[in-house]
Amino acid sequence: MNSALHRTLAAAVAAALCATAGLALAQAPQPYPTKAVTMIVPFPPAGGADSLARILAVHLGNSWKQTVLVENRPGAAGHIGASYVARSAPDGYTLMMSSTASLTKENASQFAPVALVSASPYVVTVNPRLGVKNIRELVAKAKAEPGKLTFGSSGEGSASHLTVELFKQVADVEMMHVPYKGTGQAVNDLLAGTIDVMFAPGQTVMPHVKSGKLVALAVTSAKRAKATPELPTIADSGVPGYAAVGWFGLLAPAATPKAVIAKLGADVSRTLDDPAVERTMLEAGAEPAEGTPEQFGRFIQEELTKWGELEQAMARKVGAKPR
Incomplete structure (x- = not known):
């Protein structure tokens, strides 16, 4: 084989190898994520x-x-x-x-x-006009006026709804459910006094508690929360056995x-x-x-x-x- 033909074949083989390697690289999965x-x-x-x-x-x-x-x-x-x-x-x-x-x-x-x-945990939060300062007072008021107190949630079957239904069951009280399309809308009505109570994520209500526009009574978890260590649990506030997150x-x-x-x-x-x-x-x-x-x-x-x-x-x- 003459040297010119040898060089041509070698170049062809090298080109094929490079093409194969390039194809394999193109087909290899790219690191996630590569876009928005x-x-x-x-x-x-x-x-x-x-x-x-x-x-x-x-x-x-x-x-x-x-x-x-x-x-x-x-x-x-x-x-x-x-x-x-x-x-x-x-x-x-x-x-x-x-x-x-x-x-x-x-x-x-x-x-x-x-x-x-x-x-x-959710934070049990009330409008100040309700006049209750702890869970025992909330339970007493609910028992004295069955079905009169209103609680808001982010919708039927939402966590903010079911946590209150569990509370009603364990504490043996009745309150009226007012569902909203989202937590933010419910909190707005709680601030306005349109509804009385919410079991809501701390990140949505604690700024209003700190400003004095709402009153926080307790947390729903079995133990005190890191974010709000000053608040007792519902279980430690007169409703033993209650816990939800x-x-x-x-x-x-x-x-x-x-x-x-x-x-x-x-x-x-x-x-x-x-x-x-x-x-x-x-x-x-x-x-x-x-x-x-x-x-x-x-x-x-x-x-x-x-x-x-x-x-x-x-x-x-x-x-x-x-x-």
Whole structure:
């Protein structure tokens, strides 16, 4: 073989090898994320899910060097936004900041758990004109005027609704439910005195408590909260056995690749471990959570069972009433 032909063949082989290597590189999965990520909040602005999504979006965006957009898609106690995310491409670029209300036993299989962001107690908050300063006084007033006191929530079946229904059951009191399209709207009416009581995320009511516009009575958890250590628990305030938390967590469409879920979960966990993020969340009244996507999945199932049983008890009670 002459040298010219040898050089030509060698060049052809080298070109083929380079083309093959280039194709393999092009087909290799790119590091996530490579473009903007949208975080859907299935509730109006100014609620607990919204504020946590915005805290997380800033820090994840800085870490990823990508834009993280927060988009509110409220309605139907969170189910409109949840349906939108469930139908989105399962590629990690459309996520949902969920809460207890956004998931049901019927739709939970449509999502992949990513990370529990916060499992914080709700704060029992009243309008000052109600004239009660603690849980015992609230219970006494509710018993003296059955069904007259009104409580607001972010919607029928939402966590801020079910936590009060559990309180009514354990404390054996009656109060009238006034559902809203979001926590922010309910808080506005609580400030105006249109409703009397709310069990609400601390990040939405504690600024108003600190300004003297609302009165905080207790927290709903089994132990005092880091964010509001000055507040007693409901159980320690005359209603033993009561405990509930409102949780917020990040979900993705069900078919999202496991590698993307693992990357997301690790990045959220690292963000929540950041002292600056923890400080911001605590100042807002929310306690950072921890755990893996798998642990979050188990937590969701436990919560669905607990609240599902309460809803069944509520349905039986309504069905037992005379018509």
